[in-house]
Amino acid sequence: xxxxxxxxxxxxxxxxxxxxxxxxxxxxxxxxxxxxxxxxxxxxxxxxxxxxxxxxxxxxxxxxxxxxxxxxxxxxxxxxxxxxxxxxxxxxxxxxxxxxxxxxxxxxxxxxxxxxxxxxxxxxxxxxxxxxxxxxxxxxxxxxxxxxxxxxxxxxxxxxxxxxxxxxxxxxxxxxxxxxxxxxxxxxxxxxxxxxxxxxxxxxxxxxxxxxxxxxxxxxxxx
Numbered sequence: 001x002x003x004x005x006x007x008x009x010x011x012x013x014x015x016x017x018x019x020x021x022x023x024x025x026x027x028x029x030x031x032x033x034x035x036x037x038x039x040x041x042x043x044x045x046x047x048x049x050x051x052x053x054x055x056x057x058x059x060x061x062x063x064x065x066x067x068x069x070x071x072x073x074x075x076x077x078x079x080x081x082x083x084x085x086x087x088x089x090x091x092x093x094x095x096x097x098x099x100x101x102x103x104x105x106x107x108x109x110x111x112x113x114x115x116x117x118x119x120x121x122x123x124x125x126x127x128x129x130x131x132x133x134x135x136x137x138x139x140x141x142x143x144x145x146x147x148x149x150x151x152x153x154x155x156x157x158x159x160x161x162x163x164x165x166x167x168x169x170x171x172x173x174x175x176x177x178x179x180x181x182x183x184x185x186x187x188x189x190x191x192x193x194x195x196x197x198x199x200x201x202x203x204x205x206x207x208x209x210x211x212x213x214x215x216x217x218x219x220x221x222x223x
Contacts (some may be wrong), residue, residue, distance in 0.1 A: 016039035029106035053113035059169030068108035069158035100194030129209025165215030
């Protein structure tokens, strides 16, 4: 655990820059992740785990290995109201801009935790989820999720986060939030359109399929 935190601090320092202020911010990020900031933000690890892997049973997402710009934008979204979650809104507002950036870099630098669940689901396990994920439903103008989120849904850059290996409950909650308009921070309103075309059963199926997939490509690589 200590080695992982130190690795995250060192890598975050490189991402943020080598100035003394940013180096201190990287160290502060490690402290906030494990102990909070003393101004209303509790330890991130309480919900997202010491290794940044999240908690599947509770629906808390993995942060480790996600794109830093994506993570920072999500925290900012809780501040500006384009994402709604009572717990995260309060936490995000308790963080300074520098702390948000430092924490985003800190978690982006963390290695993706080894999978704890079963191996990837086969099409026969979940044909509806597999079809939506890989081919979409063009009769409803829904593209395959992997067209934007990358091979097997492992994520692409700052705009298309990983779906593979994220908790099914978290993925389903976000698709529902897009449907209800309580999340509105997607480029060109793409996800609002996609989510609106899915039924509750579709959401459950595609969320379960991605949750069962490994978070990295064969060989441990990510795009």
